[in-house]
Amino acid sequence: MTFIPNAYSIILIICGLITLYMCVRIFRRYEIVVRWFGFMMLGIAIWALSYGLELSSTSLEQMLFWINVEYLGIAFIPAFWLLFLLKFAGKDKWLHPKYFYAFMLLPLITLMMVWTNTYHHLHYKSVSLDNSGPFPLLSLETGPWYIVHTIYFYTLLVWGVILLVNKYRKSDQVFRKQNLTILIAVFIPWVANVMYLFGYRPMGHIDSTPFAFVITMLFLSIGLVRFRLLDIIPIAREKVIEAMNEGLIVTDNQDRIVDLNQEIRKILSIEEKKIIGKRLELILPDQAELYDLIKARKGGQLQLKLVNSELFLEASLTPLFENQHAYSGLIILVRDITERVEIENKVRLQSEQLLGMNKLKDRLFSIIAHDLRGPLINLNDIIKMLNEGMITEEEFKSFVPQLSKNIGYTTGLLENLLFWSKSQLQGEVVKPVYFNLKEISVNILHLFENTIHEKDILIENNIQLSCKVYADKDMIQLVVRNLISNAVKFSKRGGSIKLTSRTEGNYTILCVTDTGVGISETDQKKLFEQETFTTRGTDNEQGTGLGLLLCKDFIEKNGGSIWVESEIGKGSKFCVRIPNSNW
Template identity: 25%
Template sequence: MLPSGTLTAVMLLTVVVGTTAALLAWRERQEPGAVPLTALLAGQVWWSVFFVFEYRAGTLAGKVFYSDVQWVGVVVIPVAWLLFALEYTGRDHYVRPRYVGLLSVVPVVTVVLAATNGYHDLLYLDTELVTEAGRTVLHRTGGPWYWVITGYTYLLGLLGSIPLLGLVRSDSLPFRGQSLGLLVGTLAPWASNVLFLAGAVPIPSLDPTPVFFAVSGVAYLGAITRFRLLGTSPSANHRARRLVFERMREGAVVVDRHDYVVDMNEQAAEILDVDPRDVLGDPAAEVIPRYEHLPEEGRASRHLTLGEGLQSRQYDATVTAVADFHGRSLGGVISFHDVSDHLRRQQRLEVLNRVLRHNIRTETNLIYGNADLMDAEGAHVEAVKEGAMRIEAISDKARDVIDIFERGRQPGRALTLSTVLDECVEEVREEYPSVAVDLEMAPDGGCGDGSDIAVSPVLTSVVRNVVENAAEHNDDDPWVRVRATCADDTVEIRVADNGPGINDHERTALERGNETPLDHGSGLGLWLIAWGTEMADGDLEIDDREGGGTEVTVRVPRLAAAEE
């Protein structure tokens, strides 16, 4: 053991170094981990100061008093160390008042027991002055709570060291230097405390831990000044990786090697329509549809359809294996890339290609065939004219399709509901004067006159084609009724007619979402209605009307403002 004067000088140096490091840390208190580090260094200084006072006190009462006061610094150090490690490495979501309060329960109880030690034997069973190595020192026998706080201190120290150990292998030299400096600064006094508890120190009754705070202070100063401890912080690294996982556009589900769900981001929860709190820990096969068809190893993708009808979405489900450093499988990440828009664009091109190649070619062949049969009296002239008119109608529909595609690229625009409905109804009335077209804004439907209800401009082509389709395919006392109702967030337009209805193969193609060379619809009208409703973020229903005819219901969201 050092001579008395030398020990005092070393402790004075310890206090100076610790105070300097604490002031430097406090100056950077806006940086992650600076405040807990300041508290840790302040606890070391406190312990060191009153250690000297205890060592130099000449009476039992004086030594006992300073020994009890030291507990304030002793219990601050492990709590501050853990909070610093969490905040410094980006795990600051644990550094909240309720967690700090829970961590402080045992330290606060310890300080109270130290202050009231004369009334119980919880902290110390016995206290006396003894002479060891020629010096009079305080000898205290620990009680049950002494070992509780000792175990608690080492537990917090271990928990705080774990996240810092990960930085030792960092590719960044400053981060490696910072973490090594911090670990050395922490391990030096803890090692001396272990030796003290084991009785392997020159003076068994004198805890030399404060002496090694000199090493701790130098290590912390080096980390602050040489490796920019509070100037270059890895705190953003942990948070950024988690943020990328949570905010990535793709849905992602993490499964372990036994195919249980262990994590998922918000996008995956929305795609799978689940609450993460309900499914974490469940078998992946119960959470992810067709999970058993996904590859088990490596990196591959499978097509996955979720939902039904027009509201279904298509995803490329990609599986990326996760392994440890020894190549052993730890599980995998299943990511869901939404390819619905790509597939729907492909589907639209296929439909347009089919119309151009099949329907127009058929009508053109019909025109040529009837032209060959024409005689001098003009037979088959009407058939030729009708074929030409059908080609013109197909061209008009194609232009309408292009129009809604263009309007769909302008999401900021809006029109009033009254403008959309009035324009569509008037056009159909002019084109089909024999059809009775009635427009009704439901009195109790919340729309008023529709002049202050904003909707997507795509709805113009949708409603016009719905009404036109109802009027065109009806020859027996035809009528069409258009009824609009409005809610706080949606607009519903119902178009009913007394026509022959929509045949099954057209509906089948529409519900399936694509066409085949042998099974396709007769034109673009229904596709235009379905695509336009989808672009307006709406829903489409086609039902047979009781008594004959068809009822088409289009629901779209209300927009914030409309252009007159």
């Protein structure tokens, strides 16, 4: 073969070699989406190199040989172009083998038509050598199959452009530049080819289309390799990021949102469509700790509580830097940890309750070991001494008042212990009924008649005769007994105790007021806590510290509440709110 290089052929051959080099780099570096782009570049490289050699040829036979080689690229360029954009736009269903073979069928037929044109002249009607210019050129008259191939060529190009335009319109701002770059680049060879087909040929018989394609592909491939034009491919972004179980927010160096996924929209209930470009504060307001971390350009993990919401979030921050110095943006991964926080709070509460119960258990064992055991041992010793004749009956009678007090104390203690044990059993059921509160108070006052008489306490039972409540009778009876017992215990000699009731809607308020020693503010705060404490009465009466704890527990289980008002030296007023109807 004889070649006489000229400026056009040299430019095409050099550009074709560069395109081939870029094609090899793409095949080595990128995955399947960009590899379709690489196949298209390979087709253009073959076209450019072969056309450059055609323009350097001196004989008709040599030029026809290189035309046959050119169509190895020309015939398949539109198919590779469409396959690239189908993959780029996420239309994977069109990449099924049956469609792939359909796209390749016409290029194969075109290739056969070109290679066998001398037998049927369907692609080129006539082929001749034009020596009128500075170097020989082919003069071609197109045939009917050339028109079929051209229609196919432009149909696939138009299809690809439609895909690209739709992708551009639907894409977020951060991806529009890459889509627009490809879209603009596509029109360069289009314009050149349309000009050639319609007879506007500044270079005579020289087809300007491969020059335009080479320029376009070089432009895109340099952008691909040097500026990583397609590294973050929109379809990959949609499939990977949108499938994440974590919310994702990407901001720029001015803390403006440049991307976010559907999960974060769901977590934060973001309904606004055009959120890209807005400030981060719009979706995460009043998060001082978060913005302090962002301002410091530091990564880290922190917990967020959304304003006017029950949501708890965990945010992981990863700052982005160029050349390790220039801050370019931030990636924020967000997880909804509301359920986890609720579980942790429940566990913490249960742990505190268990700790309180353990303290109460220790207190209970202490009561059993000392308070309950002591009076029984004393009683046993006195009876033993009486039986052995160590004391006379008259001496025994002198012990009876004290023994009576001790037995009364022990009885009250046992009753509280039994009720407390029952209240801690799993499956305890409150059985509310209607009953008269006046009747219960009268019966309980009768139990303390001796002590009241000994301490010369004035009793005023002003509970209404018709006062009925709706609650568990046994529980309320224990509550009233403990409140009256405490009032008697801490009343001074000659003091007074007043029982009153009033109705407030669906509740009855029962109050027991005494003129006793009173309770300090510090002790008032501890009265109803798990950490029990006790003090002796005005006549050195003992206590266990369980009574008020049981009162609070039983009242709350019946849907009521308990509180105290007291002043040192003036007395105390304990009130309970009890339901009076089944509402």
